[in-house]
Amino acid sequence: MLAPPMPLPWPSRCLALAVLAACALAPGCRREPESAGPPAPGSAAAPAADHRGPPTARWDTVDAIRESLKAYNGPADGGGRAWLVREPGQLPYAVSATPDRFTLVYEAGPLGVAKGGTVYLQVSPFWDWSTPQVEEKDQRGYTEVRTSDPAIALESTTLDQQLLGMKVTGRPLVAGDRITVVYGAGLAGAMPDRYAERNSPFWFAVDGDGDGTRKVLEDSPTIDVRPGPPAALLIHVPTVARPGEPFRVTLAFVDAWRNAGVDAVGDVTFEDVPAGVELPAKVHFAHEDAGKRQVMGVARQPGVYRLRARAANKLSEANPLVVAAEGPRVWWGDLHGHSNFSDGTGVPEDYFLYARDVSALDVSALTDHDHWGMLPLYSHEALWKEIETQTRRFHEPGRFVTLLGYEWTSWIYGHRHVLYFGDTGPVYPWSDPNTETPTQLWAALEGKPALTFAHHSAGGPIAVDWSFAPDPRFEPVTEIVSIHGESEAPDGPSPIAHAVPGNFVRDALGRGYRLGFIGSGDRHDGHPGAYQVDPPMGGLAAILSDELTREGVLAALRAKRVYATNGPRMLLRMALGEHRMGESVAVGKDGRLTERLFVHVIAETPLDRVELVRSGRLEDGLALDGRLDAMLDREVRELAPGEYVYVRAIQKDGGAAWSSPIYVVE
Secondary structure: OOOOOOOOOOOOHHHHHHHHHHHHOOOOOOOOOOOOOOOEEEEOOOOOOOOOOOOOOOOHHHHHHHHHHOOOOOOOOOOOEEEEEEOOOOOOOOOOOOOOOOEEEEEEEOOOEEEOOOEEEEEOOOOOOOEOOOOOOOOOOEEEEEEEOOOOOEEEEEEOOOOOEEEEOOOEEEEOOEEEEEEOOOOOOOOOOOOOOEEEEEEEEEOOOOOOOEEEEOOOOEEEEEEOOOOOOEEEOEEOOOOOEEEEEEEEEEOOOOOOOOOOOOOEEEEEOOEEEEOOOEEEEEEHHOOOOEEEEEEEEEEEEEEEEOOOEEEEEOOOEEEEOOOOOOEEEEEEOOOOOOOOOOOOOOOOOOOOOHOOOOOOOOEEEEEOOOOHHHOOHHHHHHHHHHHHHHHHHHEEEEEEEEEEEEEOOEEEEEEEEEOOOOOOOOOHHHOOOOOHHHHHOOOOOOOEOOOOOOOOOOOOOOOOOOOOOOOOEEEEEEEOOOOOOOOOOOOOOOOOOOOHHHHHOOOOOOEEEEEEEOOOOOOOOOOOOOOOOOOOOEEOOOOHHHHHHHHHHOOEEEEOOOOOOOOEEEEEOOOOOEEEEOOOOOOEEEEEEEEEEOOOOOOOEEEEEEEEEEEEEEEEEOEEEEEEEEEEEEEEOOOEEEEEEEEEOOOEEEOEEEEEEE
16 A cells, blocks of 8 residues: 555564674673584583474574673663753654754763773664764764763774764763764764654663673663654454444554654545445544544445545545454454564554554554563563553453563574463563473463464574474464464465475474464564555454453464454455364264365455465365455365365465364364
């Protein structure tokens, strides 16, 4: 829908920068040479369990994190304070993807900074901020460094992307000495984040004694990044509604990078409203609406409705609305995403506001990393408490379900996020030897209302170690698709980058694991539930439950009554005889099962094909040549115990949906 592409948030450049964030700035460490492979059993770097880890483990990252945990910070490290100064005539904050100039002041604390010590400026390493540099005045990010006393001599050097070091080479800094940093001092300025956010930090860190370790100033200055002008109108409606039942229509203007909070003023009018559907003739947007409105509609008769609205001579279309007296409701969830409490954009409050009021999600979870960010979540209780507070604040059963979560970020065994279905829960970090393996994590969660979800399991930042059989009490489903791509199989519509052969979800099913399928965004841009169309990138979980409550969502996930999409809100129904997706079906007395497979798809955009996957291979399919809905009715013969079937539906634009499998048992 929007023209500018949104590249994958990690795996190459940002992964290296995230290592920098995990090691060099929190809480301070000396970098060692990269490990050539898994360490010897019993060594200091070896995993706590006997299992040595898969060959895909990122041992360089593991070593860096472990070194950071052992590092010692002297009393002068992290000393002082810093703040942002907006010069006369400057707006109070920046505009996304628009060059600006930022004046930052660091003041030495009581212990000062020794000769040989360094003050660091780390501009957010996770997005598109310009790298501070002191050499090319006509280039982006040119930075001037001044001191409050001419006797203070500094050696300023760009150390990495977005990282500037200012080493003290003259007299030591004493309490009250100041360093002024003008970031974007040249005519080209410095480019801010393309994603609007509140409290975007300029991280300062100080190696006060010059021993090579440094510590972050936890109260580093922040700035708000404003959205650009309106570029598109998003419209969302429920996928399933009952005849005569009021339904919510969510309208939100966004800028060219899908940032919300834009200043949109004027009328939105619904066009070609189908007979039997009641909607307001127009919706007025005022300045105080910040580009977001919700109105109610009613559909009196069963059917499939595609609502359209016009704003400023541009026509937008909602996802399909299916009005039916029967059939399970579909709740849309994004169960995996990040804020700037780890390596994402924005604050937790705005994350949930976007999920509810822009993406119109029914279920949302913020899953910041346990130790992956400038301030590790597990060791900064105030950050976790704020996530708990906002999760609890936005939870509204029947309207918007929020789930408390975090990401267990193992660079040996793969990443999983943990969701709690109550208001509180602990953070069990991978870096703790007591919760270092998946088995240890599940043991720690014993007795708690919690689930775990493996993600980008085929590759991407790191592949999942499938030799650990998912504990069905805690991991009944897996995230098959996200903004990284899909981990279903090599023949999928958009396989994940850096895939490891034999590590796809279909390979895990071949091991005998019975997993349901969900998608979620793993977005780091502060836009949970967003979907990039060109190329198709995203992830959503379709949750089939009569009630929109934490209990209902948990029951659906445990029963695998879920399906995945890579972003579009497609209706996907699937049954094998009388059995629905996610169920296990027993064979008859002859040890075989023959049943009719029924599939119904209602897509957002024209369909290309619907395919049947049986026990690791494509068995059947239907070319659709651009239809918006399709039914598939086939007999599946001679299914044996251990087999499974699922379907996937693929739109011509690459949007796709995957049903959870139906498993055949004895």
